Structure formats: C-alpha cells, structure tokens
Amino acid sequence: MTIEMKPEVQLDTNYYKVQHIKNLTDSTFLLRLPKSRFKFEAGQHISLSIAGDYQSREYSIYSAEEADFLDVLVKEVEGGYFSPKLKHLKKGDMVEVHGPFGRFALDTKKLETHQHIFIASGTGIAPFHSMVKSYPELDYKIIHGVRYANEAYEREEYENDRFFLCTSRDDSGDYKGRLTGYLKEAQFEKNSCFYLCGNSDMIFDAMEILKEKGFSRDDVNVEVYF
Numbered sequence: 001m002t003i004e005m006k007p008e009v010q011l012d013t014n015y016y017k018v019q020h021i022k023n024l025t026d027s028t029f030l031l032r033l034p035k036s037r038f039k040f041e042a043g044q045h046i047s048l049s050i051a052g053d054y055q056s057r058e059y060s061i062y063s064a065e066e067a068d069f070l071d072v073l074v075k076e077v078e079g080g081y082f083s084p085k086l087k088h089l090k091k092g093d094m095v096e097v098h099g100p101f102g103r104f105a106l107d108t109k110k111l112e113t114h115q116h117i118f119i120a121s122g123t124g125i126a127p128f129h130s131m132v133k134s135y136p137e138l139d140y141k142i143i144h145g146v147r148y149a150n151e152a153y154e155r156e157e158y159e160n161d162r163f164f165l166c167t168s169r170d171d172s173g174d175y176k177g178r179l180t181g182y183l184k185e186a187q188f189e190k191n192s193c194f195y196l197c198g199n200s201d202m203i204f205d206a207m208e209i210l211k212e213k214g215f216s217r218d219d220v221n222v223e224v225y226f
C-alpha cells in the first residue's frame with residue numbers, strides 16, 4: 001500500500017520568498033513574506049537571515065496572528081551589517097526564517113480587565129501593531145517616541161484617540177520632547193499593564209518612572225532591541 005504524504009508534511013523548509021518591500025520613510029520599510037504554516041503569538045519575534053549570508057538578526061512580527069502574510073518593520077541602521085542588506089532585497093529573493101521566539105506576548109488573563117499601555121521607541125512599535133491587529137477589542141493606548149513625526153509608522157492604522165506621539169526633534173507630535181518626559185507627566189489608571197519595546201535607554205528610564213508612579217515590576221513587560 002502506498003501512503004500519500006500531504007504536501008505540507010513533505011515541505012519542511014524555513015526559506016521564504018520576499019513578496020514585497022514597502023518603504024515607509026527613507027530608512028524604514030515593511031518586508032512582507034508569505035505566512036505559509038507559520039504560527040506565532042502577537043509580540044513574538046523571528047530570526048531572519050538572507051540566503052547565502054551567515055549572519056542573522058531578530059525582528060518582531062508586525063502583522064496580525066491571523067493575517068495570511070508575515071510582515072516585519074525594519075529600520076536601516078546606518079553602518080549596520082544586516083539591515084542595509086534587507087533593504088536591498090527584491091521581490092522573489094530568499095530569506096531564512098526561524099522562530100517564533102520570545103515571551104513578549106499579551107497576558108490573556110488581563111485581556112478584559114486591564115488597560116494596555118504600549119510604550120515604543122522607533123520600530124519598537126512593531127509588536128504592538130501585531131497585538132492591536134490580532135485583538136481588535138483590546139483596550140489599549142500607544143505612546144510612540146520618535147525623532148520626527150514622519151517616523152510615526154502607519155499611525156493611521158490605530159484609532160486616533162488611542163495613539164499618542166512624542167517627537168523629540170520637531171513639534172508636530174502630540175508632545176514635543178522625549179517619550180520619557182511625557183511619561184513623567186502622564187497619569188495612568190490603576191488597572192494599567194505596561195508593555196515597553198525599543199532601545200534600552202528608553203526602557204530603563206521608563207521602568208524607573210513607572211516604579212515611581214507606584215506600578216510594580218509585575219505590571220511591566222519589556223522587549224529590548226539594542
């Protein structure tokens with residue numbers, strides 16, 4: 001008797017073809033891959049490498065859990081090894097994907113009881129986009145810290161009154177100055193839970209401010225990019 005294998009069982013590969021690259025600013029872009037059988041929890045990240053290159057880097061998943069594509073939001077770091085190479089990929093180029101990795105995900109016990117405060121610097125907004133799109137009923141507020149207002153990546157994707165922009169180098173945000181400056185002034189409900197993502201300076205300063213405001217470490221989840 002011949003047992004016919006299902007095609008998805010036979011296909012055991014981590015290689016994905018780039019579907020497209022969408023530039024959001026001169027340096028930041030969305031890289032779209034097919035979703036295939038990939039499963040993840042909003043907030044998790046993948047490890048990406050380019051076929052033929054030995055290096056890899058981590059990227060938070062930007063798209064929703066149920067989307068039929070896999071997006072990552074990448075900033076080309078000047079002088080960086082990997083991100084400039086990603087920026088020059090073309091439709092049809094191969095990348096290798098491993099993962100998903102990480103525990104930076106929503107606490108399902110708090111989904112209906114807490115207000116979710118998402119605090120991001122730069123591309124650190126990526127996991128929050130995935131969370132918001134995966135859980136449309138979520139009670140959330142995003143506080144996004146960038147230098148210039150054009151770095152408020154896809155701001156229109158969020159309900160206007162749930163998105164707050166801090167711009168440190170121009171005054172076209174909702175708050176002129178660093179995100180941490182705004183946090184010091186802001187007031188949060190007692191039932192808030194915090195998710196922080198981005199660079200380590202912002203995260204450590206923000207954790208200190210939240211501690212001073214009386215929130216315990218259990219209320220704060222962090223994902224450090226660099």
Ligand SMILES: Cc1cc2nc3c(=O)[nH]c(=O)nc-3n(C[C@H](O)[C@H](O)[C@H](O)COP(=O)(O)OP(=O)(O)OC[C@H]3O[C@@H](n4cnc5c(N)ncnc54)[C@H](O)[C@@H]3O)c2cc1C
Pocket residue numbers: 045057058059060061072073074075076077079080081082083084122123124126223224225226
């Ligand atoms: C869990 C995790 C998730 C991540 N998710 C994302 C993501 O969704 N999008 C994203 O763009 N990056 C993300 N990163 C950062 C990413 O993995 C790389 O570090 C980044 O793309 C730079 O790689 P590179 O090879 O170009 O630079 P490298 O040659 O490795 O390093 C050059 C310098 O760039 C600095 N750097 C790293 N990331 C940034 C950044 N975003 N902005 C400014 N300077 C930076 C580093 O501190 C280093 O000094 C994530 C990192 C981690 C650990």
